[in-house]
Amino acid sequence: MKLSKSFDKSLWVFHFNAGSCNGCDIEILAALTPRYDVERFGIKLVETPRHADVLLVTGPVTKQTKKPLERIYEQMMDPKAVLVIGNCGNTGHIFHDSYNIAGPVDEVIPVDVHIPGCAVRPEGVIFGVVKAWEALEKMRGAGTKEETKEEAEEAA
Numbered sequence: 234m235k236l237s238k239s240f241d242k243s244l245w246v247f248h249f250n251a252g253s254c255n256g257c258d259i260e261i262l263a264a265l266t267p268r269y270d271v272e273r274f275g276i277k278l279v280e281t282p283r284h285a286d287v288l289l290v291t292g293p294v295t296k297q298t299k300k301p302l303e304r305i306y307e308q309m310m311d312p313k314a315v316l317v318i319g320n321c322g323n324t325g326h327i328f329h330d331s332y333n334i335a336g337p338v339d340e341v342i343p344v345d346v347h348i349p350g351c352a353v354r355p356e357g358v359i360f361g362v363v364k365a366w367e368a369l370e371k372m373r374g375a376g377t378k379e380e381t382k383e384e385a386e387e388a389a
């Protein structure tokens with residue numbers, strides 16, 4: 234997978250737990266710890282959705298977290314990408330027919346990247362962030378002049 238060079242700033246991520254068991258969330262923290270250390274690539278968690286490029290959601294959306302999730306999504310600047318980590322957020326998983334579930338994340342807000350797993354391993358979290366990064370680059374009009382030149386040379 235080749236990323237363009239157009240993403241010239243760090244990728245900031247806001248994490249929201251919409252009702253997970255915490256299993257996926259612990260793996261997200263593991264991706265930040267020294268073994269994986271995603272911060273060395275400039276990827277970091279931020280405390281407000283207003284600063285975030287990516288909204289990372291875990292867990293099925295409960296009736297209590299539906300409105301906060303919608304508000305967080307609205308507060309983010311465009312372009313923005315939504316990344317869902319774990320089976321619960323993607324399908325509802327073991328909670329799908331629970332009386333207290335508003336639905337998987339894509340029934341509440343648009344989702345750009347789905348990463349399944351229970352729990353998702355840190356490698357999966359990192360893969361998901363890279364896919365979200367690519368989705369953002371597409372939204373930003375993908376590709377620098379330099380890249381376009383490279384692509385033209387490859388195609389020739």
Ligand code: SF4
Nearest residue numbers: 253256319321351352
């Ligand atoms: S996918 Fe598994 S680990 Fe993640 S929140 Fe759901 S039950 Fe927990």
